[in-house]
Amino acid sequence: MSRLELLTPEGLRIDGRRANELRRITAKTSVFSQADGSAYIEQGNTKCLAAVYGPREARYRQQLQSDRALLNVEFNVAPFSTSERKKRSKNDKRSLEMATFIRQTFEPVILTKQLPKSQIDIYLQIFQHDGGVLQCCINAATMALIDAGIPMIDYVCACSAGCIDKVPVLDLNNLEESSDTPELTVAILPRTGKVNLVEMESRLHIEKLESVTELASQGCMQVHKVLDSVIRENTEYLRDRLNT
């Protein structure tokens, strides 16, 4: 059985993209009435939904912190999101690990000191899994937090990158991820360019590390442009509604 050609000699990938092309991003905010802030992001075929409740009263009194807000993240994958049905419980290790990454990413960015003794809940739901789940979740959570009006230092934009046949490629989909491609996810704060999260679980040659990270950061800036334009559009719409 021949190996799938992930990158043709002409530089095209399986879905027709070039090595440094992002998948198409569609983003919407304020999709639900019950949550304080909500966002829906589609990055290629990966569909992710984020709902933010907060700041609200903490659920467990003991966890209350007198000088800052508590951040709680829950990550859930729908059973029909992968090609093989897998009913993942919310407490299994992979989901908890994802939730912890996302919580640690946002804790320094949200101005928690301004909201003492309260709790902010971020709920993430994946509807379709086609690679790049962590980056999709971080982007969706950023949009939802902004939609909820929670004060933050900056956007957090995330992007994944990998290395196929010694060529750095941007934004891997599921097929590329599962074929032994090293994958690196980077989350940055676009205004300063500072890195908030770097995550990689596979093997990557140290000589390639810099170019892959550089490519991922560039991808983050592109993502930031898309997210920013959606937020600005929504805010203008709200402003127009308020003025009439």
Place this chain on the structure above:
Amino acid sequence: MTTLESTSKSFEVFHRIQPHEYLRRFLEHNLRPDGRLLERFRKTLITTGSISTANTSAMVRLGGTTVVCGIKAEVCEPHVERPDQGYLVPNVELSPMCSPKFRAGPPPEKAQVTSEFIHELFTNSNIFPLESLCIEQGKAVWVLYADIVCLNYDGNILDASLLALTAALSKLSLPKAEVSESMVVEADVSNKTQVFQMNRIPIASTFCVFQEPHALLSDPNEAEESLTKETITVVMDTNGQVCHVYKNGGNSIDSSVLRTCFERGLERTKEMAELIQQA
């Protein structure tokens, strides 16, 4: 002498402190707080096929309540006593994401009740013959896992869930499968059978009853649902036949009220069946 702003604030305060009285004032004028007439159902939107990893999917928006149903078909061995029947496994998920009412932890009561309701409906009311899910008698049958995830909860999860499930089933087509000699089931995804056939299209209509003033509200939203003591759910199909009736405790009602439920339910069923066709 109160300004407009302070008047609307006092409405909100009144709504919070005295929700029953607030609702009663509206009902006296045959209106509801969200502006609907008593018999009006909320705006319903159905979209199908948005999730490509599932065999079929449907998303339903019933006013604010949003649910997504994804159906995945898998193969398994049939029950020894029913060797030619497949299974439909509905599972409704109400996570803390959809409403602040639900807490993290084991599935809330409402989710389990709704799942069981749907399961019973499909088992007992001949919606589609379970024999149509048979691949080879005694050896392999299809199991349809229907996962219904609620994204935003604004009352009446039952109607929305059943509608999503029915819409998804109406667009389902199972791949042709056969059992080889080595007891391995081979299913050719590209070779699909015709669209899944259902005998009846069940549509649920939920109503809630208030005693003073006497009012029957169609399609209660979350606020109305939390104030009522009794709900009636009527499941009918497009031929005007009743599939399932459910009334939970509370006060006893007149038979004329039940008749009104059936009439409104029939109208609603016809509308929804057409909407499913168009989706």
